[in-house]
C-alpha cells in the first residue's frame with residue numbers, strides 16, 4: 001500500500017451555501033474521476049476556505065456524495081492579493097497499484113497552478129493593439145506558453161509567396177498547407193524546420209497576410225492546429241478569432257485595442273527603432289487596410305466575443321495591461 005496526496009482548488013461564484021457545497025462536490029468528483037480513484041481508497045480530506053466564504057462548510061458535500069470519509073475544514077492563511085472565494089483541498093488516498101497523481105485546479109483557481117491546469121487565455125484585437133507584447137509578458141509571468149497565431153498565418157503567407165502560388169488556386173494552397181510544418185520553440189517560429197522568425201515580419205508578408213488569412217481552407221487547417229496546440233497545456237493565445245472561434249471555451253477572453261492613431265504611432269516608433277524608413281501616414285494606412293480586411297472577411301472575421309473583456313490600452317502601459325489581466329483572472 002502506498003499513501004498518495006492529491007491537491008486541488010476551485011473558486012466559488014458567491015458566498016452562498018449552495019455555491020460552496022456544489023463547488024466542493026465538483027472538485028472532489030473531478031479529483032476522483034481524473035485520478036481513477038475508488039472512493040474506498042480515500043483516507044481523509046482536508047478543506048481550507050478563504051475567509052470570505054462563511055455561509056457554509058464544504059464538508060457536507062462529502063456526505064451528500066454518500067462517502068463516509070473523515071473531513072476537516074480550516075480557514076486559509078490570508079495573503080494580500082490572493083484569489084478570493086476559493087476552496088482548497090488535500091486528499092490522501094491509499095492504493096496497492098502505482099498511481100500517477102493528477103492535481104486538480106478548476107475555474108478561477110487555475111491561476112494558482114497555471115503550469116498544470118490547462119488554463120486558456122485568449123487575446124484578440126486589431127493590428128498593432130499590443131497583443132503580442134502583452135501576451136508574451138503575461139505568458140512569462142504565469143510561466144505558460146505563448147502562441148502567436150498571426151505568426152502562423154504569416155509563415156503560411158511566406159511559403160506561398162516563396163513558391164509563387166496564386167492565392168485563388170485553393171487546391172494548390174491546401175496541398176502546400178497539408179505538407180507544411182509549423183512549430184514554436186523558445187520564442188522562435190519554425191516553418192518546415194527553418195527558423196523564419198524574422199522573415200515573416202517582412203513588408204511583403206505583412207502586405208499579403210490578410211489576403212491569405214481570409215482563405216477559408218487556410219483558416220480551417222490553422223484553427224485545427226491551434227486547438228491541438230492548446231489541447232493539453234496552459235496557453236496565452238493571441239490573434240483575431242481566438243475568443244470567437246479557436247478557443248470558445250477559454251477561461252478568460254480579452255479584446256485589446258487602442259485608437260488607430262496610437263497604434264500607428266507605436267508601430268511607427270517601433271519601425272524607426274529598427275531602422276525601417278517609412279512615413280507615419282503610410283503606417284496608419286497599412287493598419288487601417290489590415291483592420292478593414294480582417295473585420296470584413298466573410299469567414300471568421302475579427303470581432304469581440306460576447307464574453308470578452310474590452311481593454312482600451314490607449315493610455316495604459318504594457319505593465320498596467322498585464323496587471324489588469326491578472327486581476328481579471330482572479
Ligand SMILES: Nc1ncnc2c1ncn2[C@@H]1O[C@H](COP(=O)(O)OP(=O)(O)OP(=O)(O)O)[C@@H](O)[C@H]1O
Nearest residue numbers: 127128129130131132133266267270313316317318
Ligand atoms: N500599452 C502599450 N504602451 C506602449 N507601447 C505599446 C503598448 N502595447 C504595445 N506597445 C508597442 O506597440 C507596438 C505594437 O505592439 P504589438 O506588436 O504587440 O501589437 P500586435 O497587436 O501584436 O500587432 P500585430 O497585430 O500587428 O501583430 C510595439 O512596438 C509595442 O512595443
Ligand SMILES: Nc1ccn([C@H]2C[C@H](O)[C@@H](COP(=O)(O)O)O2)c(=O)n1
Nearest residue numbers: 149150151153209210213239240241
Ligand atoms: N487568429 C488570427 C491571427 C492573425 N490573423 C491575420 C490577421 C493579420 O492581418 C495577419 C497577421 O497577424 P499579426 O501578426 O499582425 O497579428 O493574420 C487572423 O486572421 N487570425
